[in-house]
Amino acid sequence: MSRSLKGLVAVVVLAFGFAHPALAAQPGTYFAGYYTNAYGTRYYQGYVPTSYHGTAMPLVVGLHGCSETAATFQQLTGLDALAEQRGFILVLPQQDYNANGAGCWNWFLSYEQVRGQYEPSQIAGITNWVKSNWSVDAKKVFVTGISAGGAMSVIMGATYPDLYASIGVHSGCEYKGYPCGSSGGPDPTTEGNNIYSAMGSFKRVVPVIAFVGSSDTIAPPINTSQVITSWAQADDKASDGLDNNNIDDVADTTTNGQVPGGRSYTQYDYKNSTGGAVVLTKYVVNGMGHMWSGGCGCDPFGDPSGPNASSIMYDFFLAHPKP
Secondary structure (H helix, E strand, O other), rough: OOOOOOOOOOOOOOOOOOOOOOOOOOEEEEEEEEEOOOOEEEEEEEEOOOOOOOOEEEEEEEEEEOOOHHHHHHEEEEEHHHHEEEEEEEEEEEEEOOOOOOOOHHHHOOOOOOOOOOOOOHHHHHHHHHHHOOOOEEEEEEEEEEEHHHHHHHHHHHOOOOOOOOOEEEEEOOOOOOOOOOOOOOOHHHHHHHHHHHHHHHHHOOOOOEEEOOOOOOOOOHHHHHHHHHHHHHHHHHHHOOOOOOOOOOOOOOEEEEEEOEEEEEEEEEOOOOOOOEEEEEEEOOOOOEEOOOOOOOOOEEEOOOOOHHHHHHHHHOOOOOO
């Protein structure tokens, strides 16, 4: 099963914009459908918890990695079970194999890194479709993903900061981070400036939480460090329009942890200098490879011995709603 981050060049299918009705728009049920705009059609599936009765709930958007589907990512992360337990709506967009033969989101293509076109517009479109069909708290819309999906979640945070309150990145790459890999991507300070530019008129501080395994050989820890550095640069400038290190990539607190009977890990928190609030968080899970920390052992990319990334990310999200 290939997990290449690069994948294949996209093949765009043009169509008129519409959203296929959800299969089961009822509380406590799974739903699925198709979203189409001028850049093609994408399948999605999701879950609405039994606690939904019309009151606005948070929304989590989950983006799978290469060779995965929405269904396998749901199984890997357990986000549907978490949605039921914690009371949020979940939607999982799915890449089309006609657009990428490896099933990867095309995060590495320059035209896929821009607001309002191609895959970012489709993911945002699916997000907004859910918002229009259920009552969603607009200040609590979040996006996360793994590998190519993690890299795409970075793009969504950079290009739609008005839509997503905060983002999660698991085993992913920085904005415009190709080629990624063992030597990392381009200069992360430069890419942080590019994030700031990509935000356009919607510029604001976007909180980020990132996970990586210390033994990841596909998207090694250097790439997650670059995710943090690039967002520290972007958020620093977004905080007051100045490059003055209000937010930087030097951890303010470092905490070592241990999963009982499982893996050890280190948590790094990065705070702003004005109010001392955590803006960025990084987890490095010792000995883990290219896997979802705390993920289902039933999936080849799940490591149940790591800290539960799904739950930890959701806690971070709730602590970082949109202002």
